Structures are given as C-alpha cells and as structure tokens.
Amino acid sequence: MACIDINGLTKDYGQGRGIFDLTLSVEEGETFGFVGINGAGKTTTIRHLMGFLNPESGKATIRGMDCWKEAAKIKRLVGYIPGEIAFPDAETGEIFLKNQMEILGYNDMEYCKYVCDKLQLDTSANLKRMSKGMKQKTAIAAAFMKSPDILILDEPTTGLDPLMRDNFIELIKEQKALGHTIFMSSHIFEEIEVTCDRVALIKNGKLVAITSMNDIRHNQNKTYKIEFKDEESYQNFATLNYETINIKPEQLQVTININDSQIGKLMQDLKSCNVLFFKEIKHSLEEYFHNVFKEDEK
Amino acid sequence: MFSKPIFKQCIKSHGKIWAMFTFVMCLILAICTWSFDPGAFGAIADAVQGTAFSDAAKNFTSFLGSLETYYKMIAVLLGMVYVIITSTNLVVDEVDSGSMAYTLSTPVKRSSVVVTKMIYMISSVILMFAIQAIVGIGSAELFQHCVSDTMITDDVKDASIALNRKQSYVRDHLYAIKEDANALKAGADAREMDVDSYKIYLDKAMLRKSYKAAAKELTDEREDIYKDDDDMDKDDIEITWQELEADPSLMLTCDDALKEGAPYMDMTATEYKAFIKDTVKKQEETKNQKAQQKNTEDADMDLAFKTAMEAAAKELGIDTMTLADNMLWMKDKDAMAAAVKATGQSQDALTNMINESMAVSALNEDYSVDFDMETYIWLNVGCCLLILAFSAIGFFASCLFNRSKNAMAIGGGLPFTFFIISIIVEMSDNLENLKYITLTTLFDTQEILVLGDFGVQLGVLAGIAVVLYAAGCVIFTQKDLPL
Numbered sequence: 148m149a150c151i152d153i154n155g156l157t158k159d160y161g162q163g164r165g166i167f168d169l170t171l172s173v174e175e176g177e178t179f180g181f182v183g184i185n186g187a188g189k190t191t192t193i194r195h196l197m198g199f200l201n202p203e204s205g206k207a208t209i210r211g212m213d214c215w216k217e218a219a220k221i222k223r224l225v226g227y228i229p230g231e232i233a234f235p236d237a238e239t240g241e242i243f244l245k246n247q248m249e250i251l252g253y254n255d256m257e258y259c260k261y262v263c264d265k266l267q268l269d270t271s272a273n274l275k276r277m278s279k280g281m282k283q284k285t286a287i288a289a290a291f292m293k294s295p296d297i298l299i300l301d302e303p304t305t306g307l308d309p310l311m312r313d314n315f316i317e318l319i320k321e322q323k324a325l326g327h328t329i330f331m332s333s334h335i336f337e338e339i340e341v342t343c344d345r346v347a348l349i350k351n352g353k354l355v356a357i358t359s360m361n362d363i364r365h366n367q368n369k370t371y372k373i374e375f376k377d378e379e380s381y382q383n384f385a386t387l388n389y390e391t392i393n394i395k396p397e398q399l400q401v402t403i404n405i406n407d408s409q410i411g412k413l414m415q416d417l418k419s420c421n422v423l424f425f426k427e428i429k430h431s432l433e434e435y436f437h438n439v440f441k442e443d444e445k
Numbered sequence: 446m447f448s449k450p451i452f453k454q455c456i457k458s459h460g461k462i463w464a465m466f467t468f469v470m471c472l473i474l475a476i477c478t479w480s481f482d483p484g485a486f487g488a489i490a491d492a493v494q495g496t497a498f499s500d501a502a503k504n505f506t507s508f509l510g511s512l513e514t515y516y517k518m519i520a521v522l523l524g525m526v527y528v529i530i531t532s533t534n535l536v537v538d539e540v541d542s543g544s545m546a547y548t549l550s551t552p553v554k555r556s557s558v559v560v561t562k563m564i565y566m567i568s569s570v571i572l573m574f575a576i577q578a579i580v581g582i583g584s585a586e587l588f589q590h591c592v593s594d595t596m597i598t599d600d601v602k603d604a605s606i607a608l609n610r611k612q613s614y615v616r617d618h619l620y621a622i623k624e625d626a627n628a629l630k631a632g633a634d635a636r637e638m639d640v641d642s643y644k645i646y647l648d649k650a651m652l653r654k655s656y657k658a659a660a661k662e663l664t665d666e667r668e669d670i671y672k673d674d675d676d677m678d679k680d681d682i683e684i685t686w687q688e689l690e691a692d693p694s695l696m697l698t699c700d701d702a703l704k705e706g707a708p709y710m711d712m713t714a715t716e717y718k719a720f721i722k723d724t725v726k727k728q729e730e731t732k733n734q735k736a737q738q739k740n741t742e743d744a745d746m747d748l749a750f751k752t753a754m755e756a757a758a759k760e761l762g763i764d765t766m767t768l769a770d771n772m773l774w775m776k777d778k779d780a781m782a783a784a785v786k787a788t789g790q791s792q793d794a795l796t797n798m799i800n801e802s803m804a805v806s807a808l809n810e811d812y813s814v815d816f817d818m819e820t821y822i823w824l825n826v827g828c829c830l831l832i833l834a835f836s837a838i839g840f841f842a843s844c845l846f847n848r849s850k851n852a853m854a855i856g857g858g859l860p861f862t863f864f865i866i867s868i869i870v871e872m873s874d875n876l877e878n879l880k881y882i883t884l885t886t887l888f889d890t891q892e893i894l895v896l897g898d899f900g901v902q903l904g905v906l907a908g909i910a911v912v913l914y915a916a917g918c919v920i921f922t923q924k925d926l927p928l
Contacts, residue, residue, distance in 0.1 A: 219552050229546040
C-alpha cells in the first residue's frame, strides 16, 4: 500500500485557483518531489496532507488514515516544515524546540542536536531576531528532531545558503537511507534532482506529469551538439538522416537527438567530417520541466 | 480534550498580560477602598435626607456604592480590554502569523488545542475576579474594618481605654460609655462631636444594635416557620433591621427577639417590651400628627435649619458644605447668635436640631461602611460573568476569522460598543431603549446592591458565554486553516 495517497483531491478557491482532481501516490520509503511555479497549488496540496484544509472532494490519506479526520493520529508519524515560517512565542530557538518536544510527547534531544550541528545552527539566539536562514534552519530542526517516518516539507531550503543547502541534502539522504518517506515541494531543481526518486509537476492546480528521476538521469536518448570546421562537412552531415532539433547554418552547428544504440553509427559518420567540437547536452529536470510546460501550453 | 503542555505554553505567553491587568485592577480597587471616607458620606447623606436624592446617594457614596462604581466602570473596562487582547492573541494571531502550524503539526487534536485555549481564557478571567474579590474584602477589612463582625469604631476604641474594658465588650455595651463621664468625653472626641450630641448618637446606635439583634432572631424564627412553604422566598421571610425600625411592633409577639434585643439597651426583656410598646405608640402619634399637619412643620423645620446653617456659615466665613462636615462649629457662640437671629428659633431648639443632625450623621457613617458580603460577592460574580460573556465574543471571533484585524473588529468592537452604549443610556433618559441592545446592562449593579432581581440577567450572560464558547470551538475544529 502506498504511504501517501492523494485521490481526486479538489479544492476550488475560484478564479482558477486551488487544486483540481489531483491524484498521486507516494510509496513507502520514496522521496517524492513536487514541482510547480508559484501559485500552482503545491502548498494547498501540502495543507491537505497536514489536515489544515478540508477537501471539497476526493481525499488524501497517509498510511490509510484520512488526512482530515485523523489528522492528530497522522502527526505522530509526520515532521513538517511550513512554507511560511512563523514561530510561536518563545525566547530562543532552544526553548522553542524544547516546547515543541514537550507537545510531541518526545524526550530525546540527541538527534535534534545532531541536526542543529549539521546545519551550524546556534539555538541560543533570540527567535524573533533570527535571520531568514536561521529561522529556516530552526524549522528544519523542528521537523527533523524526532526523525519521523514521514517528512512533509514545503520549500524547505528557502533562505539557506548553497553550503547549507548541501548539508540539508545530506540530511535528506540520511533520512532516505533510514527508509523514511519524504514529500517535498521545491522550485529549486538541483536539490530535487539529487534527492528525489520521482517528481510530480503541477500547474494551475492540475497534475501535469509524474516522472521518475531515473528516466531523466539515465535516459537512453541523448542530445549532442556538433560544430563543424567547414561548410563542406556541415553539408555532408546535413544530408545524413539524423533527428535534428536545432540547426545554426552560419555557425555550422547542429543539435541532434540520438538513441544510445546508434552512437556507433554516429561515430562512423563523424569520422569523415571535420569536427570542431562534439558535446553531449545533459538532460536535466529543468529542461524536462520546460519541455512539459511548453507542450502543455500548446 | 485538554493538553497540559499547551496550557503551560498559554500561561508562559499570556500570563504576563494577565498578571499586569490583575495587578492594576487590584491596585485601583484597593485605592477605592482606602480612599472611601465614611465621614464625608455621613454629611452628604444627611444633607440630602428626605430629598429625592436620598436613595441614589445611599448607593453612590456608601462603601458598597463606591465599590459598585469600581465594578461597573473600571473592572468592566479593564476586564474587557484584557479579554479582547487575550482572546485575539490566543487563537487568531497564531493562525494569522502561521505559528499555529507548529502546534498542529504535533499529535494534538485541533479540538484539544482550542478547548485548552478556551479553558485558559475562562479560568484566567475567573481567577482574576477571585483575586480581586479577595483583595477587595481584604482591603475593606484593612482600611475600613467593616468585613468582620468585630467592627470597632474609633470612639469605641478610645472609650474602652477610658473604661479599662475590652473593646468588644464596649462595642456590645454602648450604655457603659454613657454612664462614664471620661469614656463619654473620649468617645465624643474620637467622633469629633460634643458630649450632648454623642449621647444622642449612642442612644440611636444602641437602639439600632438592638433592632439588628432582634431582626436576626425574628428572621431565624420565621425561617423555621416557613421553611416548607414554597410561596415564601428568602426576601419575604427575612425581616431586616430597617423593616423593624419602621415597624417595631413586629417583634412584640416574639419573646426571643425581645430577649435578644434587650441587652443592648441595658434592659430586661420586660422593660424592653414596654419600651418598644412605647416607641410604637410614639411612632403612631407622630404619624397622626404628620397626617394632620401634612408635613408642613417638618418642612418648616428643615427650612429653618437650612437657614440657620447658612447664617452660621456666613458668620464663620466658610461655606455650608464645610459646615455640614463640621457641625460642631455651629455651636460657636457667634455662629449660634447669627443662626438664632436669622431663623427666629430659640437657641435650645437649634441646639437640639444640631445634636440630632450630628447624631444622624454619625449613625450614617456607621451604616455607610456596612459591608454586606453577599452583595459584594454578587457584584464580583456579576462583573465576572459580564467579562466572561465579552471574552466569549472575543473568543468566538478569534475562532471564526483567519485574520487578526477582522477578529479584532468584531471581538473588540462589539464589547466596546456595548460599554459605550451603556454609558450613553446612563447619561440620557431619552435613549433608554438602547439598553436592550447592550450586554452591559445585564450586569445590573443597582439591582445587585439591593439584592433584587438580577439572577435572570446574570443567567443570560452565562448562557451567552456558554453558547459562544461552544460555537467558537466547533467552528475552529471544522474550518480550513491557512497554515
């Protein structure tokens, strides 16, 4: 059974805002990325998972429990980072984390300390005077501190510097290694790319695509950019039957798509040409994202 | 339904503001109690005696009357501000800022969160008023010595030294003062009276004490008689000393009551019975006389006394109010001469009137600090219920809205409007019908002061509180939260 199951979830805020008939499921132990532009409905979906919003139709369940009706039970399993961080009244980060522990009914600060060290977070700082990044780190510590089975993270790295972001990614990977399920929304493709197993794209509240990162990373269809030294080679190559996606005659440049099985043939063909450079263009999530969105607009 | 850690956090984050408001309220209450001057009351009550203001003045400036003003204005206003701030802070601020997400990302049910916050709100208000009641009673005892039964006035204190007897003995045996010249002098000095008027005061005070004792006994007896009679409620059974004073014949049929009353007058029960009979007769005669003369003589005397006071005040170079506070000055030779000249009354008649007036003032002083515990507790309970109803409005708005400013507009605006309407109603008779659209008039201090009909109103306040709190909790558990 899926760990997180969203089925036909709909919340209509009017004027096209909200989420519409969203269906997806996240397997146990999977790290699931949730990508979309601002206002696409990522946070709305996550609020449903947390039981803050009551769905208009459809439902969301976590380990078979209804996210709205059994919200309190589910929270035993879940760590959460809200999209917008606002802390309750507490003087320092440490006091806040301890209060949070108390409400959780949990009493082991060890992992929390480990997380804080990892993020180089000084918990003795005044909570109200913390910078955006500090607050974000505190929020991460609060979500991770009991090393929960399920992590629901709404743009967890906003405000973190690139170095901290790497440390955060390490934390995610550690959680993943423990077999914990992670559902995170983000619009930073790099971190999704290196952590997630699958990614869902959402646009205007509707699910556009779900893809496995493996498919993107280890795609057998590759793209190469080739530039020739002279006009003759270019013309020769153009007569060959390759799937070109971009041609720049004045620079003697072509970009082609080719399956791995044909790469030998390509090499043969190129031997007879004067090649200036030959470069593989890596497929990235970002590119995939752009392509899907472009197609969707057509 | 109750979460201890959340309650603890409520205390941590909202306890300070509670302590601040409670402290300020108690401080003002203590100052009100401390600054109450029974002497000033006696004079005012005397000045307006028999006029249309006498009833109002009794409430306004008696000790409980001044406490009523505190509860009706200051306690309501401060309590209201406290509950508006706290109810907004408790729920909607956390939703608006988003910090509620942290509370709700723990395995605590939404219903537990909101019910715990409600319990904090309600218990903080109740505790606030409980502390206020204790401070009120404590300072009343400390500054006015009027709570415990052992109220010892200054004259009793000084007289007991002169008599070399215990203060409590002298308090219950005022005639002992009368019999000893030194004690009489000491007592009169303590009261700032002369011996003649002090004697009259003592007579009146003794009589009142005897009436009080007799009335208590009478009431006890009637309670036994009517205890199974459902038609008789407490007010019907109770005979107050005022009722007995108006009609002493009530106790003639009750030997126990006579026995209770007699010792205060240094009489045996039989002597006392004869004395009461005599008093009844005298009262009837006066009544008949008054009926015949249609009060003209009384009015004449009042007028004459007023003229006398004005003339004396002029002679002494002070205003009449100051003179009313210090009637003794009127016995000054020059002042008296001027008074006699102005009124044409004999000096003896005027002296009698002055003595009588001073005695009544002194008696009113004693009466004004009469502290009725039941009334005071009801004042507290009533005010507390009103504030709870306000807090319920605030809490309801706090649960209903997701934006602080909206909740503040309703939860704060409504109580303030109610309060202002109640002030307007008080100021203008034309707008009296407005009282039906404000909650504040349900806390009817006038009715509470006379222990009249206020139960239904307070019940309505409690009902409003229960309904709004319940509705608020239900809405909060059902609504969408933008966290």
